[in-house]
Structure formats: structure tokens, C-alpha cells
Amino acid sequence: MTIDIPHFKMLLQNERERLLRELAGLGHVNPANVSDWEATPEDRDTMRADKNEAADAVEEYESRAAVEVTLENHLQNITAALERIENNTYGVCRIGGEAIEEDRLEANPAATTCKAHLEE
Numbered sequence: 001m002t003i004d005i006p007h008f009k010m011l012l013q014n015e016r017e018r019l020l021r022e023l024a025g026l027g028h029v030n031p032a033n034v035s036d037w038e039a040t041p042e043d044r045d046t047m048r049a050d051k052n053e054a055a056d057a058v059e060e061y062e063s064r065a066a067v068e069v070t071l072e073n074h075l076q077n078i079t080a081a082l083e084r085i086e087n088n089t090y091g092v093c094r095i096g097g098e099a100i101e102e103d104r105l106e107a108n109p110a111a112t113t114c115k116a117h118l119e120e
């Protein structure tokens, strides 16, 4: 059985676009490295009379940064999967070299291992 590459390529591209849109709402691309995104602090008046308000802003920035890192890691996995499609190595378990089950790819098109080698 051969896997439906164009189908998974479409899923990956859609996911990539969704992640890029989410990242664009959270931060900006590092000008020195276009694959690196950085969270930006919320655009507000930086002169703060109230210390609590400043602390809230720091906390909010930290949570945005954490979300940003998660999205960026996911984006890297998606990009790597698209590269595997280009290299004709998509859908191959990176541990055992066997074909990854199609339902596993359906659940996670960026999967790099078969079910037997699934790492938690």
C-alpha cells in the first residue's frame, strides 16, 4: 500500500499556513533568521504608574512567549515533514525504516515514527 502523498502534503501545507497566521499574531520573525520567531510584548504604553500592571504585562509576555515556542516547534516539525515529501522519505519510520501507518499520519501528518516506535 502506498500512502497518498498529495493528500498529506495538503494537510501539512494547511497546517503550516495556520501556524504562520497564529505566529504572526503573537510575534515577529527574527530579522537575522527568518525561521526564528520571537514573541513581541503587547503594544501598550511602556510608562506604567502601577507596579501591578507592569507585573501583569511581564506575565502576559511570558505566556505569549511560551505559546510562541510551542507553535514554532510545531512549525519546525511540519516544515521537516514537507522536506521529507520533497526528498521522497515521507512516511518512513525514522527508527525502523518501515512505512508509517496511514491512520497515524492522518492523526499527525508530521509523525516521524510508526506506531510500534511511537515515543511518548
Ligand SMILES: [Zn+2]
Pocket: 093, 094, 095, 096, 097, 098, 113, 114, 115, 116, 117
Ligand atoms: Zn518503526
